[in-house]
Amino acid sequence: MTLKIKTFSSVSYKKCILCIFILFLLIVWYITSFGVNDDELTIKYNKSEKRFYVNSSKCQMVYVEPFNAEFTKVYTPKNFTRCSNQSDLVTVHFDSILKQYVLHVDEQVLHKLSQSESNDFACFYQNITHGQSADRYDRLGNKTKFTHGYVVPLNVEGMLVECRSADEKRILQEDAFSFVQYQKPPPNLEIDRKASVIMYGIDTVSRTNLRRLMPMVFEFLKSPGWYEMMGYNKVADNSYPNIFPILTGYSPSSAENQICDTSQPGCLDEIPFIWKEMKKNGYLTAYAEDTVFSNTFNYVKPGFLSRPTDYYFRPLLDALEKQTNKLYCPGCKMAYCLGRRLANSYIFDYCRQFMQRFVADRPIWGMFWSNHISHDDFSMLSAMQHKIVGDLLNFEKDGSFEHTIMIFFSDHGSRFGPIMRTKESFLEGRQPIMFIYLPPWFREKYPQYVEALAQNQNRLSSNFDVYNTLKHIINIEGLVEDTKWSYDCPQCQSLFYPLPESRSCSEAAIPEAYCTCHNYEEVQEDHGTWRMAELVVDRINQYLQYNNLQNLCSSLTLRVINITEVHQNLAEFFATVLYDRRTEELQINVELINRINIYRADAECVDDSTQKLFCICLSKLRNNESTPTIQ
Template sequence: MMRFIYTPVKRCLWCFLIFFLLIMWNNINTRGNEQKIVKEKERYYVNSGRCQMPYVNPFNDEVMKVYKRFQFIPCTNESDMVTLLYDEFMKKYVLHTNEEVVHQMIELNENAVACFYQKIVYGKHADVYDSLGNKTRFNQDYIVSYDVEGMLVECRTADETKVLQKDAFVLVQPPKKVKKIGSHRKPSIIMYGIDTVSRTNLRRTMPMIFEFLKSPGWYEMKGYNKVADNSFPNIFAMLTGFSPETAKTQICDTDLPKCLDNVPFIWKELKRAGYLTAYAEDETGANTFTYSKHGFSKKPVDYYFRPFLTALENNTLTTRCPGCQMKYCLGRRLANSYIFDYCRQFMQRFVASRPIWGMFWSNHFSHDDTFMLSGMEHKILTDLLNFERDGAFEHTIMIFFSDHGARFGPLMQMKEAFLEERQPMMFIYLPPWFRSKYPQYALSLAQNQNRLSSNFDMYNTLKHILRIAKMQKDSKVSWSYDCPKCQSLFYPLPVNRSCSEAAIKEEYCTCHRYEEVRDNTSNWRMAEMVVTRINQYLWQNHLQNLCANLTLRFVNATEVRVDNLDGNLNTKTGLRHYHSKFQVHQNLGEFFATILYNKDNEELKVNVELISRINMYGNDSVCVKNKIQKLYCICLTELKNI
């Protein structure tokens, strides 16, 4: 009987050796050495006539004054009493009881333990589980039936009076219907994402992973620029080619029930082309499609993790790491470990035999503290090494990416905060067979590494892969609705590309040069007017009885745009682009605004809904449900005496 262990992973000797050497290398890596290791020759990520995107030293003196490296925190030090195995011959999962662990825990014979599992029953509504099945006792090497996709496991003493260990597993079972896919080789796509990781912070907190991502076949999109403020609109653009605002007029309002069921997500087209599809996130509260939204009423993909996640959160002991709001451990395992295991099973089961698409997204260890990434470096590196060991990279186009950089916390007080927030990491891997068969696409991807790109280009790239899979005629047609001039990254991007051509608003564009303004009177007046506009916005949305009227407390910094790379510098009207970072009295809320302002006649133009909130606001806005309005509302009931 051939068995492959999914949880936990059996690592071979060379894996341990590499892992040990990498840890030793990382531990002796002093601040001075880090600066030498991460040397970058270019002064700019992008340097063209219409975009100058500056390189930022991840270890500059300003950042290193606040940078702290985290240690990995395990969820348990206990060995697994029950292991989930996969029998390659039978094509079924097996529950194996680890007798040595049993002996160690109860110091009795192997019959002195009774283990049970409960099936997690998939719900009628897509986003929740329906119920738990009856407790089923299992013996050694129990064969799990195909209808079990998730389970809670419990082992007790033989008299069932004492619980010895609880665990949980989620299983990728064979599809009920198998669609014929033909003999043409179709590239599989795996999108492995981590929330709130800028390209600079990746270099700072996970240097070993950055080194791994320099391996042959990997391409870093160094000019990748986000198109919106937070997770949902950035991921939405990548998966649909629409902004939520345009979708509201062209498809439906994503804030309304059942709308997401009708949105043309890329996975729908891939599924029709014969792909098996999967989607998984590790946090229900901050889930991309359910935070301040209604989620899906119908199962959106073939393998949808959220119902099992709700069962895990409700039926296991959940713990949070120090200073975290999100759940760190679900029972004995990291929340992220469930995502990785689900992704790995999905690839191990299918990638060698049929095309698959999956997005596996992790929030819990990166969202609340931007430096906590450093504590997860070895874990994520082991994930990537395991993908490599499985041979998954032989078949798969992998996208290792994020949605944006830090949006609050200590990095927002740095000189390069504007760049940190707007430049998420984006790495794309092309397998050897794809590079060999389509050398022109690999060449274009290499050329595009130092050219301006956006989420809409990424959407077009996914569409391009779909066209390759369907053997459709090669074409440079633009597929993204909200960016007519965007294109696939498998074609050379224009060298002199502007932010507007990539559908990146000035509020998010990192191509332009700003310099500090030292006019305290003008800076204060400008920020004061912006605060007035925020208050007017709250009134226009009938929130004045819920939200406090804001008053300016302090102007942190003001910058004015000094280049004219895109020809939009309006000297005739006197309007100039400014950045204003300021704080209000109410709960010390901090904001960052990009505005058009004429300091001579005090004409000001600002889109309030594009103003960023740059400090953690916790429960400040619990009285408001709308995700955007939450940024500007400080509830009267939550006002603090400061």
């Protein structure tokens, strides 16, 4: 049930500043007094038979028509913007005999940039060095001059490049490069073939938006060997608590209780991430993201003290964000370009180098995660589809798919913005993409696992199943008998085994607030719905008081406004509640209420990622009043 409610923020001990909020309540509504059951809630969709991703006795996950009328009203296609119109003056080539990278200078580009036929120029690079911190670069090395054919030393993992005119007074071009330096496989590496695993992830992509905005990518993902988990359902609100279970088998709260508090320095180094298991079993490991601030393990988290994987991109990214010119797309908070290249291009290059160097010779595991493409604006996906399909085609051209199990996935769908005002927004945010590719040799060797994965495409699955699948890949021959599966979902299993046909969200460790297995219907506003809204707002205020935030964050008060609207500190929420109309008893977990618009600027006075959802800092209350709107 979707409601549009208007609220305002008030402060009792200082001059009251009216702040109107829009509160969206999406309710999986069980009315105990009327005994409503699932059969009675079954409805028609657009006056035609419903279609489902999953249709079982315990889960009916509705298929959303991508280009419905509501979506077309809020969608404006975006055009791809290049970071630079200049051709590359310096390029990188890997010499397969030397096993080292070589820098090349293009004379034609040089002549064009220098506006001279002379080859007089000067190019320098600065080595990006690591410091004691695993998450930051230490410093830039001294400028080292190079010419065409320069062999990059093995200790250089990243560099900033600058080419100048012969008199060194005019900069011709600046650039930056990262290097996955080759290392020989250990002599005791097992001969038996193991599947490499590459996880290529994009923040904020639902399966519906992939179909809408990246049809070329979707078509590629229909190729032989690809399997879409159409019943995949997220288990938490935002990125960190959805990625964390995939990589650890724990929810963040369970990890805090069982291992350590991840908000404390050093804790993340103690967490049993899947890459540690991979490394123990002979895999070479890598991890990369394309934004520093919103990085999964650094946003309101302390990050890592020690380098977590064999190849770790964050220190290089830290240097890129601080040392190159940044370009932002309209309305975006994350850098779109770092110097001459897309922020995403750096991690794609890193991923491609990682596979090119090692995948044919030894098992590798890597996760390469892009935030900036779609986090701030869902419609940016339409501008990036050629880039992403190009990445996938390049992997194919390199032959990497011959060796690799690739997981192409997201953490969740859109969580804020205009798309959240559509009726299907509840489904949009909770159904991220999850595609799994199996290489030909794997399909031939393990037909029973292929059959199970194909069968599981239309069955309910969760993040914990993906973790179990990664564990299964490590022990694909079943040689280790004491394999430990996901901690927080004892009933979860590898996707290479048939999932139960009649599986519920609770059996997949999916909280009810995020479960998309229920049929739902829109209920018109009445006294009962407004009463629910009042109770939800009251619970939010109680939450703020319980966490001693009343001196930092403004309380919320629900008001019915019929004629005018004043939009100050606009806040929008989704809440899922269990409500008894007769007794007015309401059950809700406040921490599972979703904030569906951008709130970073309003919540700077608190550090906790959950508390930020509900806090509007007193210091951030807006004094300017907007023009009243007649309704």
